[in-house]
Amino acid sequence: MKNTINREQQLAIDAATALKAIARRPDIKMQVEHQPQLYALLQRAAARYVTGEQRANALEVAELLHGEGYAVSLEYIGENTVSRADCQQAAAELMGVLTDLGEQGIGGRVSFDLSHIGLLVDNELALQHVLQLGELSQMYGIELFISMEESAKTAAILAIYRQAVALYPLIGITLQAHLHRTWEDASRLLAQDIRVRFVKGAYEEPDTLALSRSAELDDRYVQLFELAVERGCRISLATYDELLIDRLLLYSWEGAASVELELLYGIRPELAVQLREQSYPVRVYLTYGQEWYLYLCHRIAEYPPNLYQALIDVVGGQEQAPVMQYRLMKPH
Numbered sequence: 182m183k184n185t186i187n188r189e190q191q192l193a194i195d196a197a198t199a200l201k202a203i204a205r206r207p208d209i210k211m212q213v214e215h216q217p218q219l220y221a222l223l224q225r226a227a228a229r230y231v232t233g234e235q236r237a238n239a240l241e242v243a244e245l246l247h248g249e250g251y252a253v254s255l256e257y258i259g260e261n262t263v264s265r266a267d268c269q270q271a272a273a274e275l276m277g278v279l280t281d282l283g284e285q286g287i288g289g290r291v292s293f294d295l296s297h298i299g300l301l302v303d304n305e306l307a308l309q310h311v312l313q314l315g316e317l318s319q320m321y322g323i324e325l326f327i328s329m330e331e332s333a334k335t336a337a338i339l340a341i342y343r344q345a346v347a348l349y350p351l352i353g354i355t356l357q358a359h360l361h362r363t364w365e366d367a368s369r370l371l372a373q374d375i376r377v378r379f380v381k382g383a384y385e386e387p388d389t390l391a392l393s394r395s396a397e398l399d400d401r402y403v404q405l406f407e408l409a410v411e412r413g414c415r416i417s418l419a420t421y422d423e424l425l426i427d428r429l430l431l432y433s434w435e436g437a438a439s440v441e442l443e444l445l446y447g448i449r450p451e452l453a454v455q456l457r458e459q460s461y462p463v464r465v466y467l468t469y470g471q472e473w474y475l476y477l478c479h480r481i482a483e484y485p486p487n488l489y490q491a492l493i494d495v496v497g498g499q500e501q502a503p504v505m506q507y508r509l510m511k512p513h
């Protein structure tokens with residue numbers, strides 16, 4: 182029995198590693214893009230997690246969810262962009278979505294990876310883009326959230342965040358509970374009204390730098406939450422871990438400027454509904470863009486059973502638009 186479980190676990194790890202590699206392989210990506218039938222099939226699976234290729238697709242879903250009482254985050258999918266022109270295009274797109282959210286009165290938050298807008302080209306380019314976005318975010322009252330990437334980038338990301346938030350306070354930062362350095366980073370950064378999203382961490386890291394999934398990691402997540410509450414932060418709890426969520430819900434939120442649960446679109450929508458129906462603030466994190474293929478691979482890699490769901494979606498399609506899964510049964 183023990184061996185079977187270990188084999189299954191190993192298979193899941195191997196599948197996840199393979200998918201992450203597939204997501205990074207430009208030759209496979211090109212194959213997908215140049216085979217309309219394959220492209221269309223995979224797009225069916227992606228539709229569960231990605232609102233569409235265009236900004237308008239995301240805005241449409243954002244408006245529906247907003248109407249149901251959810252807050253939203255929007256991300257234009259992309260990461261590790263190496264050409265200056267592509268970074269500029271991505272930053273321009275983020276400015277467009279920020280402006281649309283502001284002008285259409287949907288509100289919400291724009292979230293992004295710094296490596297999508299310049300971090301791999303030159304830190305100064307990424308900073309300039311964040312400052313431009315920060316100015317717009319202040320103008321429209323829309324939050325901007327910086328995602329956290331692998332540990333090799335943490336110091337650079339935090340340095341850019343610190344410079345930008347000093348000028349534009351609507352900018353928030355994501356902190357990964359799994360990194361050993363995070364407690365110190367949080368102790369230094371967290372203060373009244375600082376916007377922070379806590380995640381466990383999505384990247385493989387060595388033991389010297391991070392904890393793997395464990396009770397110790399959950400305890401650390403709770404301790405970070407307690408610190409952020411004490412410091413009066415605006416906190417997003419981005420986790421699907423129900424046991425952890427139950428612990429966080431039991432804890433007093435008094436002292437925090439605000440607390441919400443934040444979940445990626447298409448993952449555990451029933452949990453989002455359940456939390457909303459219990460009147461907890463829930464934010465749904467929407468994505469859009471041409472890089473949906475990369476995003477689909479990530480979602481499957483982080484939880485290999487999603488591969489079965491992807492197969493079902495490819496073969497059968499989805500009976501209803503994924504956004505319908507967020508409908509509340511009880512009026513809010």
Ligand SMILES: Cc1cc2nc3c(=O)[nH]c(=O)nc-3n(C[C@H](O)[C@H](O)[C@H](O)COP(=O)(O)OP(=O)(O)OC[C@H]3O[C@@H](n4cnc5c(N)ncnc54)[C@H](O)[C@@H]3O)c2cc1C
Pocket residue numbers: 327328329330355357380381382383384394419420421422423443444445448449466480483484487
């Ligand atoms: C809004 C949001 C923003 C994020 N931003 C970042 C970021 O900037 N940087 C970063 O490193 N990570 C980010 N993440 C990912 C995060 O670090 C975790 O990898 C992810 O949330 C899974 O961890 P978990 O806390 O749910 O706990 P886990 O212990 O990994 O999972 C708990 C349980 O949740 C369920 N579950 C987990 N993942 C899935 C899935 N994909 N599909 C279906 N069920 C699942 C399973 O039942 C699992 O047993 C983000 C996550 C969210 C929700």
